[in-house]
Amino acid sequence: MSDLHYIDTAGVKWSARTGQIINGASIPRFLWAFIGPPFTGDYRRASVIHDVACDTRNRPHVDVHQMFCEAMAADGVPGWKRHLMCAAVKIFGPRW
Numbered sequence: 001m002s003d004l005h006y007i008d009t010a011g012v013k014w015s016a017r018t019g020q021i022i023n024g025a026s027i028p029r030f031l032w033a034f035i036g037p038p039f040t041g042d043y044r045r046a047s048v049i050h051d052v053a054c055d056t057r058n059r060p061h062v063d064v065h066q067m068f069c070e071a072m073a074a075d076g077v078p079g080w081k082r083h084l085m086c087a088a089v090k091i092f093g094p095r096w
Contacts (some may be wrong), residue, residue: 004045006071012059014067016048022051035081043085044077045070054094061095 004016016022024038024047032038038047050068053059069086077085 004048006049006067006074008043008067008070012063012067014053014071016049016052020052021055022048024051035085038075042070042075043081044074046077057096061093065089065093 001020006014008014027035027038035041036043046068049071050064053064053067054061065086068089070081072082072085
């Protein structure tokens with residue numbers, strides 16, 4: 001796998017380098033049939049970059065979660081799935 005990058009609407013570059021540890025989209029197993037498994041799917045790039053940003057905590061958690069939502073939109077994740085995953089991250093995602 002190669003490095004992943006995303007430039008958000010404010011012009012901030014977010015990156016995930018090859019070899020960084022990720023946990024996937026943290027989707028509960030019972031939702032895999034509906035949303036998809038944690039390491040595949042149209043939201044994969046956004047979830048990998050989000051995982052790295054949550055681990056490094058170089059930016060506020062609100063910005064990190066917003067980037068996740070924007071990156072999914074940029075990657076063409078359907079609105080229903082994007083809104084569901086954004087809500088889950090904003091409610092249950094890490095805060096610092």
